[in-house]
Amino acid sequence: MKHYIGLCLLLLVLATNQVVAQEKFITLSGKITDAGSHQPVIYANIQLKSGSIGTVANTAGDFIFKVAEKFWQDTLLISCIGYKTVTLPLPSASLQDMDIQLEPSVYLLPAVSVNVRDGFGLLRKMISSIPANYDTADVRLTAFYRENIRLMADTINFNESVLDIYKTYHTGRDHKDQIHIIKGRKKKVDWSKDPQLYGWISNITNTAYSSLNEDLQKYLDAKNNILNERNFRYYTCDYKETIREGDHNLLVLTLQPKDDSRKALVQAKIYIDEATMALVRCELKTTPAGNDYLNRHQKGGIGYTIMSKIVKATIDFTNISLVITYKQYGNKTYLSTVQRHWDWVVNSKKRGMKDVPWTGDFYLLVTDMTKDSLQRFATGISNDKASMNNEVGNNYDPSFWENYNILLPELQDSVKPKKDAARPAGKVTHVSNRQNGFTRADTLRGALSPLRSCYDVSFYHLDVDLNMETRSIAGSNQIRFKVVAPFNRMQIDLYANMHIQKILYEDQPLSFIREEDAVFVSFPATLSAGSEETITVYYDGIPQVPDFKIPMHGGILWDKDEKGNPWVQVVCQGSGASLWWPNKDHLSDEPDSMRISITIPNGFTEISNGRLQRKTPAGSDKTRYEWLVTYPINNYNATFCIGKYTNFKDTYVSGHDTLTLDYYVMPYNVERARTMFAQVKPMLACYEQHFGKYPFPRDGFTLLEGLYPMEHQSSVCIGKIKAGMQLDYTPLLWHESAHEWWGNAISCKDIADMWIHEAFATYAESLMMECSDGKDAGVAYLNAQKDGVKNREPVVGVYNVNHIHYDIGDMYTKGSLLLNTFRFVLNNDTQWFTLLKDIQQHFRYQTLSSDDLVNYISLRTGKDYTWFFDQYLKYTHIPKLEISLKEKGNNLQLTYRWLADVSGFKMPVKVTLAPERFGFIYPTTQWQTITLKQMREDDFEVDEDHFYIQVTEV
Structure with a gap:
């Protein structure tokens, strides 16, 4: 049995219809029992001899059998393996409390060709x-x-x-x-x-x-x-x-x-x-x-x-x-x-x-x-x-x-198969990944070439007007940067379907050429290292909409709320922010701060990142919203959500600090939202306990209902609040909020390392369960993630090509499980949670790679754990513990080793060293043998609740 009993309980309140009957029938009911013991014969078959209709007895031997008039001339058969079949004529009228006894059909053989005792x-x-x-x-x-x-x-x-x-x-x-x-x-x-x-x-x-x-x-x-x-x-x-x-x-x-x-x-x-x-x-x-x-x-x-x-x-x-x-x-x-x-x-x-x-x-x-x-x-x-x-x-x-x-x-x-049961495949869109290969466009998007590394962005001012009728954008982005190395040519990024009107430097137009989604900008003279410069890109166009058949394909979502009002949101984590605004679209470079100005039709509310500075009229029928982000922010986190929102506020007090909480929801969901957001303060307390203080206090913490859940920095979107949702426990809210620490306060340099965002945020969900309901609940939450792991591709993607358009689910589930496994490898919660806080402090407001993170963990713990992270991150197989058990008198001989892709894999793991007592063994890739005193095979277990491994007995 793949899963002996697969049980997951769902709250589904459903409407039903009554059953009615039209044709005449007789109803037979009663009990089927063993003629000798008078015990129920469970699951006995009751059917007509013609095979036309039948039913089955339940675990009490009871049955109800309805026979339509057209079958009344048939014969009734009652059968069950191990019993003689009973044949009865169909009665002419309904009968209740029928007592049908089956005789065991034992047939003893005079001689048996096999050892009957074996x-x-x-x-x-x-x-x-x-x-x-x-x-x-x-x-x-x-x-x-x-x-x-x-x-x-x-x-x-x-x-x-x-x-x-x-x-x-x-x-x-x-x-x-x-x-x-x-x-x-x-x-x-x-x-x-x-x-x-x-x-x-x-x-x-x-x-x-x-x-x-x-x-x-x-x-x-x-x-x-x-x-x-x-x-x-x-x-x-x-x-x-x-x-x-x-x-x-x-x-x-x-x-x-x-x-x-x-x-x-x-x-x-x-x-x-x-x-x-x-x-x-x-x-x-x-x-x-x-x-x-x-x-x-x-x-x-x-x-x-x-x-x-x-x-x-x-x-x-x-x-x-x-x-x-x-x-x-x-x-x-x-x-x-x-x-x-x-x-x-x-x-x-x-x-x-x-x-x-x-x-x-x-x-x-x-x-x-x-x-x-x-x-x-x-x-x-x-x-x-x-x-x-x-x-x-x-x-x-x-x-x-x-x-x-x-x-x-x-x-x-x-x-018979319906006509639409199988359809020919439609046109296949090329998606760059390991299977399909990568293109020049992927390298332009994903590589940190000299034309990108020569400058460091310090500030953006994105100022656009959104036309909700034509679904188009027009505006500008001011890019302030520091020259890292002298250059007279640089790369910025804007999708090829978007039109660049002009690029100004010191009020003079610059020449540029375009290749795929890259824009190469030329300066009239070489810019000096250390200088601070500014260009402004004026542009317009209709940004793409997401194609959800392609993993992580982003764009602008256009929808309507329950009242029929327009509702708009941008989501661009995988495809990149350059699908809707010009920027240096590489995760390694975040501006130190950002101003976002969005002009929209009157009657709507617009929410972006940071704090709202002002709302000003823009003509007679539009309003300009101006937001200020005072911390570094990665490009895909810069956002807008537009709708008929209502807003309510709260504060979160942590020690001597007070954090502003802003909530934006649809008016018809205010009461649901108040119930849901009751989790926010306990959640923040849990995350601060384990990760450190909330990282963006100047910008406050905003949660908003939107079309799609997304961790937009200081403006976290939780998706739609729907009738029937469980409002007291909302893991999606926990996950997106955890990204404020993991993904926003610290961010990966290359999207191939996005597990740093998703694994830690998914692991944070289990910590929220642990905070609210105890360690056992956290363990249950984590173990439920195992079914979601596919192990088709390594957790770490391909570098320098924006490798994101594939099933990245293992970044979440497998990544979370490897973090929990490492917690129990350390076997010291004080050390583990101190380490998480240290990571936050050391890398705060910075970008990092997997190697940066692993090297820092090794430094802080005093041990090189490269072998551990390489196995879980770079290979599809999880480590397999091979064991052999042999009882010797009152003792148990245990032989064991690791099978792993990484040479020198040496993860300690807990097993039962005595009945009902777990302790560590220290396997390597070489066989080892120990003797466990006063142990039987039946007493032996491997702690698979806390270690994400495969166990095979050989």
Whole structure:
């Protein structure tokens, strides 16, 4: 199982439609039990002999089966592997409380060709036969899906759907299973008793996708898969019996935890076809250790942590039951059914709830399979992060939903690919990156050539008029600079689609030529080193708009607010500020200060960086806003947001210092904003505790609602405030605000090192969780980031070519995880947080490279950590700890080493040196062996919660 139970809880309050029926039908209901023990037979199949319709019993053996009039002449079949099939005539009227007892179908063989006592031998033979029995080719499936969630006696989520599934054997991120919902319905549920709680606990991240993830044979190497041989040591495996199922003999094996095994997460019964050694059925049930594991690792990470705080309730797993079956098509077996039952208890002191039972039943039944004309879906793909309750929608189709059963023949037409299911690729825009290569234009944009390094910008005055009707800009930028080395020719930057009217120096025009987005300006005489000079560039044009299909492609966003008013914002972090104003567009050079003047139509508010100096009329129908930034600022942070804003203020007092807080939001969101911004003061206190004082006190701290979240210096944009947002915990606000320290107060010299901005800001989110809810919450937040790491490209990009137009997600997640790992490598929080403050002070208002940062860390800690940062930043692989465990009497022999790309990789890591006690070992790339006294294999763990590594047992 790729993820044994993948659980993330979402607050989704949804509208529903009622179900109605039109055709006559009879309803059969009752219980199916074992004739000998009288215990429920869970997940027994109830169907018509013709195969037209069917349903399944739940974990209590109960069933409800509705049969339409057109099927009344059929025969009822009740079956379950391990039992004799029962055949009954259909009654002529509805029946309730039917008591159907199934007789075990045990068939004892007179002679067995294998050692019946060697359960593991049989299991290994079945596993070795998987390549021959289980089809590893992609396949198209049709399936019925049902989700039924209850809190005590209340049904809080019931939905059913028919799915079109593209199922692949691949387990990578780029070729995943896909689900398209053909038809679906859901029951109207009353959440009025407690909409917040019911909304939280009734919507589980797409359980249809997670059902596919339970495919034991596909995810054979998954860490917790019971068929993964490294887990065998935690279990006993016994051959129990051979039963007859149709014309097949099935070997029945049981896996039970060894005494006191803390790593045996489930107990299992496995059915194997004796002739082919193919896996037919597996029944799993969590052990107490398994429930403990789920509660520690699988409750939804940060999503659970945040929602638990908001809702003021907790959930805990008490049991998981899982039945997986496989069916033969041709000479191969395929996933047939996945039946899951979850038990939680809900506790909420606020509501007086103590151990209130929550149950969930999730059932996937494959009804058809094809391998003809396979093509991955291009549209209509169900969101694997959304709940099925949300995905199913409210459409009701009476011609299909005459009953609650599985309809096989009527599905054939509905699974035909829609005309828009696959579309030919459109025109491909060249995007410069490692895969596509780089161009002369990229070098002009990204390299610090002599025509750029010869001068150092000290001040900009950007003064523009924005025409909101034509979406154009016209104005000027005054560039004041110091001559570093004598020159008579310099490079500035402005996108080629923007028009330069003239460039003045000492009131005289300068000649210039353009190449790509670079502008080469010539002076009549050589400028002397040390002199301070000024040029003014007059320009106009229509700046580009962002193309969100291209990563980090910037421009001016044009939108409308909820009242239909124009709303405008510039976002240019990746593409560069020169897409809308002329400047020296290289991150290594920031002006010491900047004045921004934006003229806009009357009736709107304009927000830029720093403090507003004045508003002045510009003719009869325009207003000029003048802002002053009194600190160094990188070019992409210079911004404007224009809309029908309202403003309110506050102050933050820290010791003897008082910081002005300015908030700009849409008028209809003022109350939501006040709730959201209640986090700001605790957040600032947390960040000052760990990073030092807020870095721009003269300019104040502004937060504003905008079209796109962005860390514009002293004018941080948090995106749109929407109805239904969680306002008490807003990680996006934490992230963008953390950039004031990481990205704004200190900035990278080359965008290839932008991890310095994003990794620290993402790590800061976990510190905010730690400040508000404790260290365990911070750890949960960090570990939830692991699923986002892709390890496709190194964290550090290619230098000197503005390498940014690619998936930079690992700069955030992997970067954050490497910082947390380094915290625990140091194993001294006082040293770690002092180091963060020292970095801020040493590099404040400067630009730096990765090498600058790593060299400084090595200097301050007194150790060379180049090997650590090189591995995580420059290679796609994370370090792999190889271990070998061997019990010797009452002791455990541990052999270990690192596998890493960096020679001499030597990261210390914590493992259990004694039962339930972690301590450091010091692996290198060479094998080492130690003996752990009074330890068993079952006691041994590697601390993967605090160290972002891969662990492999050899």
